[in-house]
Amino acid sequence: MPSRNREISSARDYHARTAHSPRSVRTSGHRLDWDIEPLPFKIYPELPAIPLPRDFPAATADTLTALSGPPGSSSPLDLERLAALLFLSAGVTRTMKYRSGAETHFRAAPSTGALYQTEVYVVAGDVTGLEPGVYHFGPGDFTLRRLREGDFRGAVALAAADEPMALRPATLIVSAIYWRNTWKYEARGYRHLFWDSGTLLANLLASATALGLDARVVTAFVDDEVNALLGLDAGKEGALELIPVGGEGRPAPPPPVISPLGAATVPLSSSEVDYPLLVQAYADSCLEGEAEVIDWRESAESRLAPVAPVGGLTALPSPRMTAGRALGETIQQRGSTREFSGAAITAEELSTALFHATRGSAGDLPSGLVDLYLTIHAVDGVAPGAYLYHAGPHALEALKLGDVRADSAFLCLDQALGGTSSVTVFFLADLERVLARLGNRGYRAANLEAGIIGGRLYLAAYAQRFGATGLTFYDDDVVTFFSPHARGKDAIFVTALGRSVKRAPRTRARLGRS
Known part of the structure; x- marks a missing residue:
């Protein structure tokens, strides 16, 4: 009898039933209950x-x-x-x-x-x-x-x-x-x-x-x-x-015997809403x-075979190996960008962020489950348009050229941040291949890999003194926009990078010795 993990209709069903569309978002009726x-x-x-x-x-x-x-x-x-x-x-x-x-x-x-x-x-x-x-x-x-x-x-x-x-x-x-x-x-x-x-x-x-x-x-x-x-x-x-x-x-x-643990915790709310699907x-x-x-x-x-280029590749500049900012300082100064200025970052800055975000992780998490599709809006030396990033040769493949700010903002749940960024990174996965190989746990792995890469994009951006934010998206519209190249894939995650609107400095916790 197959294990639960190998009954992959579960992950497919979950992904489909939680997909965002313009209609589902506008008709959901969900409102935050501040009392709980x-x-x-x-x-x-x-x-x-x-x-x-x-x-x-x-x-x-x-x-x-x-x-x-x-x-x-x-x-x-x-x-x-x-x-x-x-x-x-x-x-x-x-x-x-x-x-x-x-x-x-x-x-x-x-x-x-x-x-x-x-x-x-x-x-x-x-x-x-x-x-x-x-x-x-x-x-x-x-x-x-x-x-x-x-x-x-x-x-x-x-x-x-x-x-x-x-x-x-x-x-x-x-x-x-x-x-x-x-x-x-x-x-x-x-x-x-x-x-x-x-x-x-x-x-x-x-x-x-x-x-x-x-x-x-x-x-x-x-x-x-x-x-x-x-x-x-x-x-x-x-x-x-x-x-x-x-x-x-x-x-x-x-190890000692693992007996039931009776440690009490404070309830998070006076009541909770259950979500059996999750x-x-x-x-x-x-x-x-x-x-x-x-x-x-x-x-x-066994790593999934990387996506082969369909068209020509444009090599990115060599990435910087240092940024001049200590990790502790970067982490304490990091905060999700609330408003992008629309100003450009350099091709070297984009190259550096992509390179350091996609080097893989030690451990058993498979790499290469997600592909990075980009909408580039303001990167000096790179024409605006939609691209696919190839980590191996560290290069971009142009899918469509032109101003895609409005498209990108729409794809990101009609949020302006998706279009006022310098570049927005869309993570897509071939879930059919992932689930066939790894079962339902492959869905965890694809989302986790995207999260780790997204987190590294944050750190690489703030190390270079520009901003980043994570965004959600209209699932099917993302795939359609990047098709025919992305046909058959599923949208997983989004991270936007760019220059933040300047604001007053914020007070941070000061911990740790030098």
């Missing part, structure tokens, strides 16, 4: 807080070096470096207060609607200054709370069928609380779980490199086992990715045992 707006943080009221050190090492490496440089040097993982890693990937970098008394706590990595449904847990076994245990990271008060005592690294390694993970000092687990996103975006929020964990992972991987820590992304694991370790109800919150961190060291002992999509992409994990990982190892 979710809390921005997961709170364990009965567990003592363990303050994280705020005088942690600064990420002084150049941003572009951190994005594309070699993996970290496998330095020992101590509590100070762990604190830096958590802050630079998931910490609160700025708080905006409104006249109404409401607050928005902006975090290190971008998130759809600034809703931040992504949570981070730490399975620690050999971290200097931290007792072995399973911890939840609280970005609101910058603390850890211990959910389980003991060394559970072996349990995570078993769930991932990955023995070397048990030798790493810690594994971070990224999860998502669905309601925090579906409150605004309804069932389409399943896509956002991976866009947003992807942007967080872009920060995390670059930060690990800057801090001299080895890190990789593990996407194949037995979901039920990891969720049980964290005490998660997969109908409300589910584990998404595992990130073993640090060099190999003292092996983990046999819950089913998550369940149908779960892996159910060691054999299936190994099989999935083997399927992921």
Whole structure:
């Protein structure tokens, strides 16, 4: 009997039923219910807080070096470096207060609607200054709370069928609380779980490199086992990715028995709206045992053949290898652009952003699942029009030339940002090929790869002192616009890049030592 993951009609059905069109957006009838707006943080009221050190090492490496440089040097993982890693990937970098008394706590990595449904847990076994245990990271008060005592690294390694993970000092687990996103975006929020964990992972991987820590992304694991370790109800919150961190060291002992976890949490809202379509999509992409994990990982190892050029290629200028801006500064200055000026960026700046965003990630996440289609509006030395980016030769293939600002804005849910940018990057995937190879979990992987590349585009843009923002889109219209080249593909994600309208500087959190 085929596993749930191999019944790929589930992912196809989910994608089709959550597709945006001009008609679906205008007739949805969905309105935000502010009376049940979710809390921005997961709170364990009965567990003592363990303050994280705020005088942690600064990420002084150049941003572009951190994005594309070699993996970290496998330095020992101590509590100070762990604190830096958590802050630079998931910490609160700025708080905006409104006249109404409401607050928005902006975090290190971008998130759809600034809703931040992504949570981070730490399975620690050999971290200097931290007792072995399973911890939840609280970005609101910058603390850890211990959910389980003991060394559970072996349990995570078993769930991932990955023995070397048990030798790493810690594994971070990224999860998502669905309601925090579906409150605004309804069932389409399943896509956002991976866009947003992807942007967080872009920060995390670059930060690990800057801090001299080895890190990789593990996407194949037995979901039920990891969720049980964290005490998660997969109908409300589910584990998404595992990130073993640090060099190999003292092996983990046999893991303790995983008993039910009874730690209470504060309700996010007085009531919640369930979205069974999202819950089913998550369940149908779960892996159910060691054999299936190994099989999935083997399927992921063979890269999809890159798209062959149909027409001639235009080589991009050589990318810059440094930007003159430290990664820590870039992360703290980053914020989604709210208004583009329409001014041009240079071809070298575009080249640099694309190059450093598409170098792949260490781990088992397959690369090449998404193709990058561009609408270029204002790039010095590049004619306006629609293009396909070829990462191998680092070149552009022109699909149609001319002013496409209005088209691009329309495709991005009629948002001006899609057309006033210098360039808008549309991520498309051949989902039929992806799902045939990877099952429903391939849908996770395609959205995650797009999220990581999008997060790296953010970092590369801000390192070069221009802006970026993530956008949503009319699914079928995006494919139609880039056809006939894109015929048969599906729209996955959008990131726009360009010069921001100048505004007064904003106050940022100042953490970390130089």
